[in-house]
Amino acid sequence: xxxxxxxxxxxxxxxxxxxxxxxxxxxxxxxxxxxxxxxxxxxxxxxxxxxxxxxxxxxxxxxxxxxxxxxxxxxxxxxxxxxxxxxxxxxxxxxxxxxxxxxxxxxxxxxxxxxxxxxxxxxxxxxxxxxxxxxxx
Amino acid sequence: xxxxxxxxxxxxxxxxxxxxxxxxxxxxxxxxxxxxxxxxxxxxxxxxxxxxxxxxxxxxxxxxxxxxxxxxxxxxxxxxxxxxxxxxxxxxxxxxx
Numbered sequence: 001x002x003x004x005x006x007x008x009x010x011x012x013x014x015x016x017x018x019x020x021x022x023x024x025x026x027x028x029x030x031x032x033x034x035x036x037x038x039x040x041x042x043x044x045x046x047x048x049x050x051x052x053x054x055x056x057x058x059x060x061x062x063x064x065x066x067x068x069x070x071x072x073x074x075x076x077x078x079x080x081x082x083x084x085x086x087x088x089x090x091x092x093x094x095x096x097x098x099x100x101x102x103x104x105x106x107x108x109x110x111x112x113x114x115x116x117x118x119x120x121x122x123x124x125x126x127x128x129x130x131x132x133x134x135x136x137x
Numbered sequence: 138x139x140x141x142x143x144x145x146x147x148x149x150x151x152x153x154x155x156x157x158x159x160x161x162x163x164x165x166x167x168x169x170x171x172x173x174x175x176x177x178x179x180x181x182x183x184x185x186x187x188x189x190x191x192x193x194x195x196x197x198x199x200x201x202x203x204x205x206x207x208x209x210x211x212x213x214x215x216x217x218x219x220x221x222x223x224x225x226x227x228x229x230x231x232x233x234x
Contacts, residue, residue: 026234048225084227133225134230134234
């Protein structure tokens with residue numbers, strides 16, 4: 001049997017131009033769902049062709065990016081996947097300096113693509129992007 | 138404006154607070170434990186139903202599945218992460234925490 005191909009295609013979906021998105025993550029990994037939701041949201045946005053500018057980590061959120069994290073093999077490696085998002089898609093992974101200092105997070109323990117920065121950066125992210133989406137608890 | 142709710146209404150009053158701020162037409166998206174609000178036949182069904190009169194209501198499908206919620210209040214649409222992104226494309230976001 002020969003399969004016929006449609007003679008023409010109709011674009012049924014509205015084409016949305018690229019949306020620039022900033023993400024604010026305020027909870028640590030593993031004990032809150034916020035980190036997982038934020039990551040999956042970022043992944044889906046990138047897949048749809050949007051620009052995820054940065055993930056700003058605030059409060060316990062800064063503990064998402066400690067490089068000594070070593071979860072069991074059958075579990076997700078949260079620090080590693082944030083690092084990969086930074087590496088592959090240019091997403092800034094930015095930890096608040098005041099929140100980091102309180103929790104013993106310094107440049108020595110942060111993932112390669114992570115960066116410790118000031119809270120003012122969050123304001124910049126909010127200003128330069130079309131959307132700021134917050135995840136926390 | 139898109140409003141997201143991530144708390145179970147059984148443990149937090151963010152749903153009630155959010156509803157007071159909703160403008161007609163504003164979409165409401167339940168994520169994480171927030172999805173308990175739309176489980177069919179629970180004590181929040183009437184509230185969700187009345188919200189549906191003026192506002193579209195969505196729930197994140199993976200979070201419904203993770204909590205074993207297979208039946209939701211009629212009129213509530215389930216979306217995946219792609220649907221979440223589509224809502225963000227169209228609206229500014231207010232994340233109720």
